[in-house]
Amino acid sequence: MELKDTLLLPQTSFEMRGNLGVREVDFQAKWEAMDLYNRVLKQNENNTPFVLHDGPPYANGAIHIGHSLNKILKDFVIRYKTMKGFYAPYIPGWDTHGLPIEQALTKKGVNRKEMTVSDFRKLCHDYALEQVKMQKVQFKRLGILGEWDNPYITLNPAFEADQLRVFGVMAEKGLIYKGLKPVYWSPSSESALAEAEIEYEDVTSPSIYVAFDVVSEQRKDQKLIIWTTTPWTLPANLAISANPTLTYVVVLVEGQRYIVVKSLVEKVSAVLKWENYTIEETFPGTDLEFVQYVHPLNQRVCPVILGEHVTDTDGTGLVHTAPGHGEDDYNVGKKYNLDILVPVDDKGVFTQEAGEFAGLYYEKGNPVIIEKLQQLGNLLHVSYFKHSYPHDWRTKKPIIFRATPQWFASIDLLKQPLLDEIKHTNWVQKWGELRIHNMIKDRNDWCISRQRAWGVPIPVFYAENGEAILDQAVINHVANIVEQEGTNAWLDKDAVDLLPEGYQHPGSPNGIFRKETDIMDVWFDSGSSHKLLQRRGLSYPADLYLEGSDQYRGWFNSSLITGVALYGKAPYKAVVSHGFVLDKDGRAMSKSLGNTTDPLKITSEMGADILRLWVSSVEYSSDVRIGDQLMKQVSESYRKIRNTFKFLLSNLFDFNPATDRVPYAQLGSLDKVMLHKLEDLKQSVYDAFDGYKFDVVYRQVNNYMINDLSAFYLDYTKDILYVEAQKGLLRRSVQTVLYEQLMSLLKLLNPILPHTTSEAYWALPFEHLDDVYLESMPDVVSYPDRHLDNAFEDFMVVRDELLKQLEDMRKNKVIGKSLEAKAVVSLPKAMKASLEMLHVSLTQVWMVSEVTLVESDVLSVVTEVAEGHKCERCWNIVPKVNESHVCPRCEAVLKGE
Numbered sequence: 001m002e003l004k005d006t007l008l009l010p011q012t013s014f015e016m017r018g019n020l021g022v023r024e025v026d027f028q029a030k031w032e033a034m035d036l037y038n039r040v041l042k043q044n045e046n047n048t049p050f051v052l053h054d055g056p057p058y059a060n061g062a063i064h065i066g067h068s069l070n071k072i073l074k075d076f077v078i079r080y081k082t083m084k085g086f087y088a089p090y091i092p093g094w095d096t097h098g099l100p101i102e103q104a105l106t107k108k109g110v111n112r113k114e115m116t117v118s119d120f121r122k123l124c125h126d127y128a129l130e131q132v133k134m135q136k137v138q139f140k141r142l143g144i145l146g147e148w149d150n151p152y153i154t155l156n157p158a159f160e161a162d163q164l165r166v167f168g169v170m171a172e173k174g175l176i177y178k179g180l181k182p183v184y185w186s187p188s189s190e191s192a193l194a195e196a197e198i199e200y201e202d203v204t205s206p207s208i209y210v211a212f213d214v215v216s217e218q219r220k221d222q223k224l225i226i227w228t229t230t231p232w233t234l235p236a237n238l239a240i241s242a243n244p245t246l247t248y249v250v251v252l253v254e255g256q257r258y259i260v261v262k263s264l265v266e267k268v269s270a271v272l273k274w275e276n277y278t279i280e281e282t283f284p285g286t287d288l289e290f291v292q293y294v295h296p297l298n299q300r301v302c303p304v305i306l307g308e309h310v311t312d313t314d315g316t317g318l319v320h321t322a323p324g325h326g327e328d329d330y331n332v333g334k335k336y337n338l339d340i341l342v343p344v345d346d347k348g349v350f351t352q353e354a355g356e357f358a359g360l361y362y363e364k365g366n367p368v369i370i371e372k373l374q375q376l377g378n379l380l381h382v383s384y385f386k387h388s389y390p391h392d393w394r395t396k397k398p399i400i401f402r403a404t405p406q407w408f409a410s411i412d413l414l415k416q417p418l419l420d421e422i423k424h425t426n427w428v429q430k431w432g433e434l435r436i437h438n439m440i441k442d443r444n445d446w447c448i449s450r451q452r453a454w455g456v457p458i459p460v461f462y463a464e465n466g467e468a469i470l471d472q473a474v475i476n477h478v479a480n481i482v483e484q485e486g487t488n489a490w491l492d493k494d495a496v497d498l499l500p501e502g503y504q505h506p507g508s509p510n511g512i513f514r515k516e517t518d519i520m521d522v523w524f525d526s527g528s529s530h531k532l533l534q535r536r537g538l539s540y541p542a543d544l545y546l547e548g549s550d551q552y553r554g555w556f557n558s559s560l561i562t563g564v565a566l567y568g569k570a571p572y573k574a575v576v577s578h579g580f581v582l583d584k585d586g587r588a589m590s591k592s593l594g595n596t597t598d599p600l601k602i603t604s605e606m607g608a609d610i611l612r613l614w615v616s617s618v619e620y621s622s623d624v625r626i627g628d629q630l631m632k633q634v635s636e637s638y639r640k641i642r643n644t645f646k647f648l649l650s651n652l653f654d655f656n657p658a659t660d661r662v663p664y665a666q667l668g669s670l671d672k673v674m675l676h677k678l679e680d681l682k683q684s685v686y687d688a689f690d691g692y693k694f695d696v697v698y699r700q701v702n703n704y705m706i707n708d709l710s711a712f713y714l715d716y717t718k719d720i721l722y723v724e725a726q727k728g729l730l731r732r733s734v735q736t737v738l739y740e741q742l743m744s745l746l747k748l749l750n751p752i753l754p755h756t757t758s759e760a761y762w763a764l765p766f767e768h769l770d771d772v773y774l775e776s777m778p779d780v781v782s783y784p785d786r787h788l789d790n791a792f793e794d795f796m797v798v799r800d801e802l803l804k805q806l807e808d809m810r811k812n813k814v815i816g817k818s819l820e821a822k823a824v825v826s827l828p829k830a831m832k833a834s835l836e837m838l839h840v841s842l843t844q845v846w847m848v849s850e851v852t853l854v855e856s857d858v859l860s861v862v863t864e865v866a867e868g869h870k871c872e873r874c875w876n877i878v879p880k881v882n883e884s885h886v887c888p889r890c891e892a893v894l895k896g897e
Contacts, residue, residue: 010650020607050086053542056093059131079751090146161483168475187348188397227315236322261317307332407449455519463507527558584627794834822850849877
């Protein structure tokens with residue numbers, strides 16, 4: 001027998017190369033065959049629940065890298081909580097109503113005007129389910145376990161019925177009303193929009209100063225100057241607002257008298273190029289109330305009114321007021337009983353009420369109106385400026401403020417309870433609390449109606465006298481029908497067939513009713529999704545909502561409103577938010593720029609575990625970057641983790657924890673220290689997981705595996721594992737430590753690397769469960785002998801100094817392997833005592849052939865080439881070897897002594 005055959009060399013079926021892009025699919029099939037998700041749920045069913053409520057992604061198109069970040073973060077949480085013993089179901093959801101699906105069908109050639117609304121909705125329904133089916137496969141490929149066969153989908157009749165019941169409760173509490181007031185209106189979508197459906201883009205707008213002639217006797221020769229950046233709203237002007245607390249002046253310029261706020265005279269004079277002017281009169285804003293002027297475009301006589309919204313920071317201190325096109329205008333107009341004039345239709349085209357501008361698209365009306373004012377002599381100045389302006393987030397076209405009859409949910413009636421609940425919620429990103437607090441504080445009523453086809457109908461009937469029927473019993477009756485037949489029943493059935501049998505209403509003596517044709521805002525759909533918790537037998541509120549930072553104005557917001565409206569309590573105990581995924585240069589991803597990263601390509605080429613490891617490596621609360629170089633770095637980290645698993649597995653090939661584990665008390669000092677370090681790692685990893693700091697988990701585990709394990713313990717113990725007696729205490733002690741390290745690391749990393757940890761677990765050479773996910777996270781053990789940790793610190797200081805000297809010898813080609821060297825270590829008395837306390841073979845743990853310790857005032861290490869004979873079995877340099885060139889230690893092992 002050759003000497004190399006006497007060494008206990010590593011053995012394992014766990015492969016060096018992961019080939020994850022191919023093999024993960026087989027691993028997932030194995031999970032499915034063993035029904036892994038349901039087995040872990042069953043295992044924990046009587047334990048404390050932890051509910052992460054999934055915010056529904058929109059069912060349109062393949063998943064993108066942002067979806068992947070979101071879903072993988074959620075899976076980290078669910079897997080960790082499950083292995084911590086919580087009953088943690090994961091019910092994925094999808095948002096399936098709304099304009100993008102209508103637009104997708106239009107792009108495919110569907111003409112909705114050539115079919116009934118019901119037929120068009122059927123196409124939308126089928127298209128949405130196709131998208132759900134596709135995205136479901138893609139999400140599962142990321143290694144995410146959940147109730148994929150029983151998700152919640154907003155188009156499901158049961159979900160829609162629950163949504164209608166939410167509406168019914170809010171109506172019963174007086175929180176739902178219909179009103180004519182300005183809302184965000186998208187001419188390109190022909191629908192009202194919510195704040196969450198608005199994004200901002202730069203546009204160039206005109207900035208004009210216009211003079212209005214006063215017709216009231218006391219100021220008949222004076223002109224009011226207004227400033228506006230929306231000339232197209234001037235046909236809707238019904239008043240000019242002044243601030244009662246500001247001081248105004250009459251300015252004489254070249255024979256003309258103008259009224260402006262006193263504090264802005266200099267700015268106005270600079271813009272209008274007044275070279276010489278005189279202030280003739282100074283007076284309070286209250287003097288202007290009810291002064292009348294004539295509108296130059298239509299000769300309408302209108303009043304000056306007073307409003308606190310008028311400021312003296314820009315413009316003239318006099319504000320053009322169109323109650324049909326502005327929120328402040330609407331509010332101040334209401335106080336003065338002004339009409340709500342809206343001379344622009346659903347498509348953004350001027351109506352006959354706009355006079356000579358009728359038929360013009362509102363944007364094209366700007367230059368025409370400016371030219372008309374110029375001709376009339378009322379235009380004092382025009383310039384153009386670039387600024388941020390609200391756009392429809394789906395069509396990317398500008399929106400307008402436009403008063404239309406809409407359904408609203410009152411925020412004012414709920415405002416204080418909402419703010420209180422925000423205070424009681426754990427916002428993991430602390431800035432999130434301030435962000436949503438300010439949004440709710442400043443939020444006006446929520447416009448919940450949309451003028452579209454594909455969505456949940458607003459379940460309101462109108463009596464013959466026009467009265468809207470907001471009766472909870474009636475709404476619940478409709479909800480029961482919808483639960484059985486779906487929302488198309490609202491369109492397909494007559495009103496009388498949707499009302500409770502024998503229903504009577506004083507406003508409809510003839511029993512004739514009309515149905516509302518508007519649908520609900522999709523944010524009301526997803527915002528009602530917390531009803532799912534009750535339907536699935538889970539507790540309200542959920543423990544966690546985890547979504548992108550854009551959801552402070554979206555899902556976090558709408559869910560909060562409906563939750564507090566229903567139960568007086570926020571639907572979440574804690575909220576985590578993440579940023580957006582940018583390219584390697586920090587730019588937003590866009591197909592037109594060609595800088596998108598396809599998560600499906602990464603999973604097929606590199607593996608889902610590599611993508612998951614990237615997610616764990618980034619500080620996700622801010623925007624994060626991804627690119628080829630970053631993924632290469634992550635792949636290198638993965639390779640080190642995999643190699644460590646392979647080493648641990650391969651050196652346990654003959655180890656049975658049931659019979660071969662060495663009790664803690666019999667372990668060597670460094671073995672004990674490595675177990676102490678493992679316990680410290682567990683605690684810091686649990687703290688990070690509990691705080692949703694997955695990048696800390698990544699760093700802690702990565703550093704531990706590279707520095708504490710690979711670069712130290714696994715390095716020097718090769719001599720013990722390969723050379724020492726197979727069943728000797730020394731080798732079994734090291735194997736005991738390797739076993740504890742491997743089992744703990746597989747569990748700690750399962751939330752992040754489920755495929756790899758399952759693969760490694762299946763390769764364990766001793767009896768185990770069907771999957772590592774069925775294991776529990778290891779307890780943190782409180783070991784004695786922690787004083788050894790301090791001695792170990794001194795030991796590592798000396799080791800570091802020795803390694804420097806050995807590296808110099810290697811660079812100078814004096815030695816090849818460190819075993820060819822010997823060392824004389826001079827060190828202080830306390831440090832020497834630390835090393836002696838550890839009771840270790842310094843030659844073995846420092847991997848040199850001879851070590852001499854000398855007491856000294858300062859630490860110094862001198863290394864030289866070792867003298868003696870090389871053992872052909874262990875390669876140590878020793879004073880003597882036998883005739884087979886084997887050292888006494890190896891000779892004893894071979895003889896079985």
